[in-house]
Amino acid sequence: MRRTVVSIEVGTTKVCTVVAQVHNERSLNVLGVGMTQSKGIDRGVVVNIEEAASAIATSVEKAERASGYRIDTAYVGVAGQHIASLNSRGVVAVSNPDHEITPHDVARAVEAAQAVAIPTQREVVHIIPRAYIVDGTEGIRDPVGMSGFRLEVETHIVTGEVMAIQNLIKSVQRAGIEIDDLILQPLAAGEAVLSDEDKDRGVVLVDIGGSTTDVAVFVQGGIWHTSVIPIGGSHFTSDLVYVLHTPHNTAEYLKLKYGEAMQDVPALPPRDPDHPDDPDDPDSALPEANPDDLIDADTLVVGERQKIHRALLNEILQARAEQLVEMIYNELQRSGYDGMLQSGIVLTGGGAQLPRLDELMREMLGVPVRVGRPRGLGGLAEAIDTPPYATSVGLLLWGLRHGQADDPYYAYHQPYGNGYGSYGNEGRVPIYERLKNWMRTFLP
Ligand SMILES: Nc1ncnc2c1ncn2[C@@H]1O[C@H](COP(=O)(O)OP(=O)(O)OP(=O)(O)O)[C@@H](O)[C@H]1O
Numbered sequence: 001m002r003r004t005v006v007s008i009e010v011g012t013t014k015v016c017t018v019v020a021q022v023h024n025e026r027s028l029n030v031l032g033v034g035m036t037q038s039k040g041i042d043r044g045v046v047v048n049i050e051e052a053a054s055a056i057a058t059s060v061e062k063a064e065r066a067s068g069y070r071i072d073t074a075y076v077g078v079a080g081q082h083i084a085s086l087n088s089r090g091v092v093a094v095s096n097p098d099h100e101i102t103p104h105d106v107a108r109a110v111e112a113a114q115a116v117a118i119p120t121q122r123e124v125v126h127i128i129p130r131a132y133i134v135d136g137t138e139g140i141r142d143p144v145g146m147s148g149f150r151l152e153v154e155t156h157i158v159t160g161e162v163m164a165i166q167n168l169i170k171s172v173q174r175a176g177i178e179i180d181d182l183i184l185q186p187l188a189a190g191e192a193v194l195s196d197e198d199k200d201r202g203v204v205l206v207d208i209g210g211s212t213t214d215v216a217v218f219v220q221g222g223i224w225h226t227s228v229i230p231i232g233g234s235h236f237t238s239d240l241v242y243v244l245h246t247p248h249n250t251a252e253y254l255k256l257k258y259g260e261a262m263q264d265v266p267a268l269p270p271r272d273p274d275h276p277d278d279p280d281d282p283d284s285a286l287p288e289a290n291p292d293d294l295i296d297a298d299t300l301v302v303g304e305r306q307k308i309h310r311a312l313l314n315e316i317l318q319a320r321a322e323q324l325v326e327m328i329y330n331e332l333q334r335s336g337y338d339g340m341l342q343s344g345i346v347l348t349g350g351g352a353q354l355p356r357l358d359e360l361m362r363e364m365l366g367v368p369v370r371v372g373r374p375r376g377l378g379g380l381a382e383a384i385d386t387p388p389y390a391t392s393v394g395l396l397l398w399g400l401r402h403g404q405a406d407d408p409y410y411a412y413h414q415p416y417g418n419g420y421g422s423y424g425n426e427g428r429v430p431i432y433e434r435l436k437n438w439m440r441t442f443l444p
């Protein structure tokens with residue numbers, strides 16, 4: 001029987017379950033998608049387990065009906081401001097008497113890297129080896145078989161708050177699903193929209209979701225920095241509610257239908273400069289707005305309508321967009337890699353669909369910016385080949401890469417095996433026998 005991979009993305013706006021079938025262990029065909037409005041999630045984190053579980057169950061049922069496949073396990077994305085990451089180095093002496101580095105040495109070095117103090121209320125989500133150093137020679141991608149005395153590994157460690165992670169796990173389990181693996185959402189999205197070349201040249205993935213924006217910096221082929229900015233698409237909408245005094249639904253509609261992140265519609269045609277400013281002279285009054293630029297909308301007062309000038313709408317959106325770009329810039333500075341990211345910025349998430357946001361960002365930051373569409377799927381892929389589904393697609397690709405029976409990936413979860421899903425499974429092949437393949441999947 002063909003292997004099937006399922007992803008569940010529990011977002012602030014939507015919960016999305018996708019079922020895909022694996023072909024030749026290389027490609028994925030989408031069999032069905034189940035989408036529902038999110039509940040019980042605030043800024044990427046479960047705040048009400050019952051509500052979240054019911055939304056997850058609804059999206060799973062929809063995906064089951066669409067695909068005709070019964071879902072038992074899934075790859076699940078984790079996100080939120082409780083996520084933190086750090087780069088840590090592990091050092092070991094090569095154990096072999098002839099000083100040839102074995103996978104066992106690599107495993108020991110990675111374990112040494114995770115010996116950094118991790119507070120008790122946090123747990124490790126990922127430990128990703130970025131590069132190796134053998135006797136001081138840096139930038140080695142696969143040290144196995146090389147000779148040396150001293151092996152160092154640079155890792156990127158992602159941790160999250162135990163409670164936030166457990167609440168997500170509980171919600172998924174309460175919906176009747178076991179977790180194959182938990183994956184940091186921007187890492188998953190990166191799988192779907194970034195090429196290996198992007199990651200080698202240096203690239204920033206910016207996932208603009210409902211209420212948060214995830215930033216992930218990739219350099220030298222691996223992840224370097226991850227962080228979460230507490231601004232997302234819903235902030236653009238609430239700004240419109242606040243300034244235009246419209247109901248929330250209207251504001252969302254106006255944003256999706258007319259919104260742009262740059263305002264260069266002339267607010268009104270320019271006045272005749274030769275005309276003296278005389279309030280009593282009708283010719284010196286401001287000319288009328290172009291009717292094409294006026295949008296008819298309701299107000300917070302029932303039955304009362306208003307005309308909204310597109311210039312005003314976009315001015316409001318641009319102000320919020322500029323704030324977001326500034327926060328992204330600050331994040332890049334904190335990562336220590338601004339200016340060295342040749343592939344620039346790739347935008348995903350629903351918020352990335354705001355027209356001209358890429359243009360504004362390019363202008364403000366002076367780097368290449370593109371909107372990333374998830375790639376690499378067949379079957380009913382067109383249902384999910386837009387930016388809001390980058391994470392869902394990435395979770396599937398993660399499952400494709402890491403879900404094989406002899407998957408060495410789980411090795412790194414075992415020290416933290418907490419008994420859910422496939423985590424901490426007993427009786428697997430020893431860590432060092434699986435390590436080499438695992439490294440290959442991460443390091444180009
Ligand atoms: N065309 C568009 N223009 C502007 N904003 C859009 C557009 N399409 C979607 N959005 C916004 O994208 C947001 C939802 O994005 P997405 O589906 O990626 O969120 P999510 O994954 O559920 O949330 P999160 O990642 O924060 O948990 C909403 O705020 C929505 O208004």
Ligand SMILES: [Mg+2]
Nearest residue numbers: 011209349391
């Ligand atoms: Mg999202």
